[in-house]
Amino acid sequence: MTPEFSRPERVEAIGGETRSIAIEADADERRRLAARFGLVAIDRLFGRFALGRDASGIAVDGIVEAIVTQACSVTGDPVAANLAETVALRFIEAVPLGEDIELDDGALDTIVIEGDVIDFGEIAAETMALALDPFPRGPGAVEALKAASVIGEGEVVRFGTLAGLKAMLDER
Numbered sequence: 580m581t582p583e584f585s586r587p588e589r590v591e592a593i594g595g596e597t598r599s600i601a602i603e604a605d606a607d608e609r610r611r612l613a614a615r616f617g618l619v620a621i622d623r624l625f626g627r628f629a630l631g632r633d634a635s636g637i638a639v640d641g642i643v644e645a646i647v648t649q650a651c652s653v654t655g656d657p658v659a660a661n662l663a664e665t666v667a668l669r670f671i672e673a674v675p676l677g678e679d680i681e682l683d684d685g686a687l688d689t690i691v692i693e694g695d696v697i698d699f700g701e702i703a704a705e706t707m708a709l710a711l712d713p714f715p716r717g718p719g720a721v722e723a724l725k726a727a728s729v730i731g732e733g734e735v736v737r738f739g740t741l742a743g744l745k746a747m748l749d750e751r
Contacts, residue, residue, distance in 0.1 A: 583611035584624065586700035590637070590670075590692060597631035602699055616708050619648040619657050626703035628666065636671035636689075637697065643706040651717035653724060658715040664706050670697055 586602045602625070604612065609621040628641030645662040669689045 582698060582701045582704065583615060584608040584700035584704050585698055586703075587696035587698045588630070590695050590697060593630055593632050593637055593697075595632050597629050599627065599629050600699060601625070601627045602703060604700070604703070608700075612704055612707075613647075615704075616711070617650075618711075619650055621707075622646040622648070624703060624707060626666075626699060626706075628699060628702075630697075636669050637692075639666060639668040639670065639697070639702070641666045643703045643710075645707045645710070647707070647711065649711065649715040651720055652714040653720040654717055656717040656719060658712075658717045660712065660715065662707060662710045664710040666702065666706055668702070 584604045586600075588600065604621070604624040609624055612624065613619065613621045623644070623646040625645070626641060626643045628639055630637060630639045632638075643662070643664050643666060647660050647662065648657045649660060650656070651658050667688065670692050671689055673691055
């Protein structure tokens with residue numbers, strides 16, 4: 580299956596000298612990605628990457644920028660967001676069975692190369708998806724929650740026959 584936003588680079592064409600690539604999704608690609616990720620709209624999706632081969636694989640560094648519209652998790656109203664996420668990945672050849680990869684604290688996210696291409700469009704799409712707010716809230720969310728009797732963080736609602744006792748004691 581071909582991703583909605585595909586910008587493949589052949590692994591064999593990536594040499595030891597660092598080079599840069601820039602990609603941007605067109606209107607149709609953005610529309611299809613919005614459907615995939617459950618977004619109202621994607622107005623812009625852009626990626627700029629530096630890539631090069633070294634002794635341990637192919638290093639990819641860059642940034643993904645997006646302008647998206649999500650649905651408020653409370654009201655469903657549109658919520659606009661500007662995203663800018665850094666990318667730091669290392670692509671490696673297949674790891675032989677039974678062999679472990681040792682990673683230190685500063686290690687990049689490591690991905691095993693499948694096939695003969697690295698798809699920078701899919702890298703941008705997945706980076707954007709991971710940067711999305713999982714519970715976006717619009718300006719009317721607080722009022723809608725209160726109207727539905729949903730309490731906020733730090734609020735306590737006391738129920739039952741003794742609910743008013745504390746208020747009466749505090750008045751004394």
